[in-house]
Amino acid sequence: MTDLAAAQRRMHDALIFPSADPASAQALFAGDGRLGAAGGLAVYQRGYFLRIAACMREQFPALCHALGRALFDDFVADYIRDCPPERHTLYDLGRRFAGWMEANRPDGEAREAWVDFMIDLARFEYAVFAMFDAEGNEGRPFATADTPDAALRLQPAFALGRYGFPVGDYYHAVRRGENPALPAPAPSHIALVRTDYVTRTVPLSETHHAFLAEMQAGGGVEMALIEVSARFGLDLEEARRSWRDAHGSRDRWIEWGFFVEANP
Amino acid sequence: MAAAEDMLAGLPRLGLGLGLRSVHFETILSGEPQDVWFEAISENFMDSGGRPRAVIRAVAERYPLVLHGVSLSIGSSDPLDFGYLASLKRLADEVRPAWVSDHLCWTGVNGRNSHDLLPMPLTEESLAHVAARVRQVQDYLERPLILENPSSYVRFAQSTIDEPDFLGALADETGCGLLLDVNNVYVTCFNAGVDPLAYLDAFPCDRVVQMHLAGHQDMGSHLIDTHDRPVRPEVWELFRLAWVRTGGASTLLEWDDHIPDFDGCLSELRKAERYMAGESAPLEAEGRAAGGEGVSNPVGFIVPRAMDSLLEDAA
Numbered sequence: 001m002t003d004l005a006a007a008q009r010r011m012h013d014a015l016i017f018p019s020a021d022p023a024s025a026q027a028l029f030a031g032d033g034r035l036g037a038a039g040g041l042a043v044y045q046r047g048y049f050l051r052i053a054a055c056m057r058e059q060f061p062a063l064c065h066a067l068g069r070a071l072f073d074d075f076v077a078d079y080i081r082d083c084p085p086e087r088h089t090l091y092d093l094g095r096r097f098a099g100w101m102e103a104n105r106p107d108g109e110a111r112e113a114w115v116d117f118m119i120d121l122a123r124f125e126y127a128v129f130a131m132f133d134a135e136g137n138e139g140r141p142f143a144t145a146d147t148p149d150a151a152l153r154l155q156p157a158f159a160l161g162r163y164g165f166p167v168g169d170y171y172h173a174v175r176r177g178e179n180p181a182l183p184a185p186a187p188s189h190i191a192l193v194r195t196d197y198v199t200r201t202v203p204l205s206e207t208h209h210a211f212l213a214e215m216q217a218g219g220g221v222e223m224a225l226i227e228v229s230a231r232f233g234l235d236l237e238e239a240r241r242s243w244r245d246a247h248g249s250r251d252r253w254i255e256w257g258f259f260v261e262a263n264p
Numbered sequence: 265m266a267a268a269e270d271m272l273a274g275l276p277r278l279g280l281g282l283g284l285r286s287v288h289f290e291t292i293l294s295g296e297p298q299d300v301w302f303e304a305i306s307e308n309f310m311d312s313g314g315r316p317r318a319v320i321r322a323v324a325e326r327y328p329l330v331l332h333g334v335s336l337s338i339g340s341s342d343p344l345d346f347g348y349l350a351s352l353k354r355l356a357d358e359v360r361p362a363w364v365s366d367h368l369c370w371t372g373v374n375g376r377n378s379h380d381l382l383p384m385p386l387t388e389e390s391l392a393h394v395a396a397r398v399r400q401v402q403d404y405l406e407r408p409l410i411l412e413n414p415s416s417y418v419r420f421a422q423s424t425i426d427e428p429d430f431l432g433a434l435a436d437e438t439g440c441g442l443l444l445d446v447n448n449v450y451v452t453c454f455n456a457g458v459d460p461l462a463y464l465d466a467f468p469c470d471r472v473v474q475m476h477l478a479g480h481q482d483m484g485s486h487l488i489d490t491h492d493r494p495v496r497p498e499v500w501e502l503f504r505l506a507w508v509r510t511g512g513a514s515t516l517l518e519w520d521d522h523i524p525d526f527d528g529c530l531s532e533l534r535k536a537e538r539y540m541a542g543e544s545a546p547l548e549a550e551g552r553a554a555g556g557e558g559v560s561n562p563v564g565f566i567v568p569r570a571m572d573s574l575l576e577d578a579a
Contacts, residue, residue: 029420032457044560046559
């Protein structure tokens with residue numbers, strides 16, 4: 001290892017594990033400045049955590065509200081110790097947060113509902129955050145009411161989520177400045193879709209979620225109707241009518257920009 | 265890259281510019297064009313498939329633009345990240361910036377990223393290492409790289425070269441240009457207990473393509489490079505000298521926290537005209553900062569705050 005690599009490794013370790021071997025890290029630096037070696041290094045150590053914690057609070061505003069800032073920051077401190085940032089973009093910071101929370105549950109073996117809610121909320125908020133910057137269909141045509149079913153495909157800025165709590169309701173309540181109570185467990189299915197750089201959260205029924213998941217997996221409308229009807233014991237003709245009714249899902253979802261028209 | 269030096273000589277003098285910040289997007293794109301240019305943080309736009317990419321394209325159509333990176337990590341002992349460079353090059357090809365800059369620093373090692381601009385041990389080994397990487401980057405991007413002096417709070421005990429000499433040698437060896445951050449000069453020198461005028465005297469001003477101005481926080485014992493307040497008089501005074509010595513290099517105001525409205529930023533930027541005309545800074549004593557210590561090198565999350573409003577509940 002070169003001297004440069006050794007010095008950088010020691011300094012970087014001192015940022016991630018500030019208490020591990022302070023004397024070794026401080027020995028890297030001259031002591032002749034106004035801050036001294038320890039004081040100068042402390043500026044970087046402090047900045048490392050505060051910068052990332054601020055970004056994480058922006059990625060997970062509802063989770064931060066739910067936990068309270070102090071507890072949220074404690075979780076972030078443990079998270080970046082275990083999962084130091086890997087990519088050049090700050091947008092990637094929260095990618096592993098929900099998985100890390102699941103693997104490091106504070107309730108241990110005795111699972112508590114509030115922990116499940118926090119993990120679900122983290123998954124939901126990262127999905128919302130990712131949707132802001134995802135590849136989308138802006139500047140290109142969307143499907144219209146005249147698009148044949150066989151040509152309907154989900155647009156690229158579209159995501160589905162399945163949760164054990166009403167995370168969307170909680171998230172929007174926090175965004176409105178409210179102080180909602182932690183919700184009781186209840187299944188929740190949500191679509192995220194972005195048009196003209198506006199992301200919508202769309203609550204779905206379980207059957208609608210299953211239908212869109214089939215389409216996301218590559219099936220067309222007819223195949224998705226057949227699969228969902230079979231899985232939920234629905235009459236296929238009734239499902240087809242429900243899809244195409246004047247107030248059915250088809251027109252509403254086309255209006256909201258769920259679909260593009262596939263090339264013939 | 266043999267042509268880097270020639271390309272450097274052809275770069276324009278852009279006058280006064282502002283850092284492109286999300287809180288100003290609406291004003292910049294909806295208002296009357298201003299006599300100003302913008303510097304965009306590359307990482308906030310280069311991987312975007314959403315609104316940020318649309319915004320930077322629109323800004324580039326209306327204003328001169330440069331790209332300023334915070335994650336190239338030119339000094340790291342890790343291999344260069346060619347995925348990062350490919351993304352940066354795609355953005356540069358799309359928005360055609362006047363130039364692309366980053367910092368003389370490293371941001372991580374062992375595949376990890378600190379998201380800070382960490383100082384280099386200034387040694388012959390580091391110089392050879394960074395020079396080789398600058399050549400690689402310039403060859404890949406097909407343009408000269410412009411490198412900035414970072415603010416720093418420590419000096420490596422193994423350092424044997426002063427920062428101005430290091431940057432001068434790097435520029436000579438690679439043909440790269442330099443971004444002289446005047447506030448960083450002041451912050452680094454104050455914290456190191458050395459004279460900023462001596463630093464400026466030693467700096468290779470003939471290689472300076474661009475300058476930065478920003479505010480810092482005075483903690484009494486030391487300074488923090490916070491970019492969250494007006495430029496201090498001591499920095500304006502240093503800028504007055506640097507303006508002459510660089511022959512009027514393009515000058516940009518950075519503001520990254522507690523950001524005023526667009527007119528407020530423009531007003532602070534226009535103060536530079538007094539010092540460009542040779543006026544000295546007032547010797548008013550500004551007190552120590554109230555409140556807690558700010559965060560150094562704010563390389564922040566610039567885009568999502570503005571995007572936050574773009575979310576609807578279709579319930």
